[in-house]
Amino acid sequence: MISLLVPVFNEEESAAQTIERAHRALSSQSEDFEIIVINDGSTDKTASILESFRDEKIRVISRTQNTGYGSSIKTGIRKSKGNLIATVDADGTYPIEDFPKLIAKIKESGADMAVGSRTKPGVKFEFKRRIGKFIIGILANKAAGMKIPDNNSGMRIFTRELAESFMHLYPQKFSLTLTLTLAALTNGYEVVFVPIDYFKRTGKSTLSFRHFWSFFAILLRVTTYFNPLKFFIWPSGILLLSGIAMIAYTVSAEKNVSDTGLLLFLTGLQIGLFGVLAEAVVRNRQKTA
Numbered sequence: 001m002i003s004l005l006v007p008v009f010n011e012e013e014s015a016a017q018t019i020e021r022a023h024r025a026l027s028s029q030s031e032d033f034e035i036i037v038i039n040d041g042s043t044d045k046t047a048s049i050l051e052s053f054r055d056e057k058i059r060v061i062s063r064t065q066n067t068g069y070g071s072s073i074k075t076g077i078r079k080s081k082g083n084l085i086a087t088v089d090a091d092g093t094y095p096i097e098d099f100p101k102l103i104a105k106i107k108e109s110g111a112d113m114a115v116g117s118r119t120k121p122g123v124k125f126e127f128k129r130r131i132g133k134f135i136i137g138i139l140a141n142k143a144a145g146m147k148i149p150d151n152n153s154g155m156r157i158f159t160r161e162l163a164e165s166f167m168h169l170y171p172q173k174f175s176l177t178l179t180l181t182l183a184a185l186t187n188g189y190e191v192v193f194v195p196i197d198y199f200k201r202t203g204k205s206t207l208s209f210r211h212f213w214s215f216f217a218i219l220l221r222v223t224t225y226f227n228p229l230k231f232f233i234w235p236s237g238i239l240l241l242s243g244i245a246m247i248a249y250t251v252s253a254e255k256n257v258s259d260t261g262l263l264l265f266l267t268g269l270q271i272g273l274f275g276v277l278a279e280a281v282v283r284n285r286q287k288t289a
Helices: 015-027 046-051 069-079 096-109 127-144 160-165 176-185 210-226 228-254 259-288
Strands: 002-008 033-040 058-063 084-087 113-117 156-159 191-195
Touching: 002 015, 002 069, 015 033, 015 046, 015 096, 033 046, 033 069, 046 058, 058 069, 069 084, 069 160, 069 176, 084 096, 084 160, 096 113, 096 156, 096 191, 113 176, 127 176, 156 160, 156 176, 160 176, 176 191, 210 228, 228 259
Parallel strands: 002 033, 002 084, 033 058, 113 191
Antiparallel strands: 084 156, 113 156
């Protein structure tokens, strides 16, 4: 069974159309499905629109307060019944009709997650999103050790086992998709990417530049949690090289070992050793898990 989770917050212009399109798309494939709509404290007409649906395949979970995208998805996972869990935004930006392609891909490949990668020719993002995606993409690629076509697409399907393995890491607000992508890739889960379109959203975007700070925080958290050496190796290497360079300069020019250079070197060494220790702890935790 497939459980499609649709978090909704003030989407009166697109919520009904999203649910109807999702119902048609999932009805076109053979496996049983359910659509779980999580109304996350909407203050517009979204609630009344959702109440109009009378279909056994559609369940609406209503919250009186807005608790965030991640919180909504976690609630949906707990309330869902499917062995496969899918997610999609309700803002009209994703080609929901392509869900059968993602379902077929995850089944034929045996992967743990299939991500709708917004990489088809002609896909356009808002300027502020392009900047954020570029920067976050570089950092995410470093953390995962590979080039990720789309690290935070909201249209994806994954196994329940994968979803529940990292529930304790999912943030309440934004960045759940980024967390899930990095957690899967840094822990040996198989992730496949399916190129999809991406459209201009219906209604006003709630994303702002301050949310990118949340993305950075998630990147650091996931990297240090699963692959800490990749995080500590950079400051360690910079400090070590700076210390060696300063010591070499003062020895040759002043016939003396620079206190600053020695401090930089020892600090870099300490950070590097801390990273090695953290890596050992992570590997031991994964071995005993």
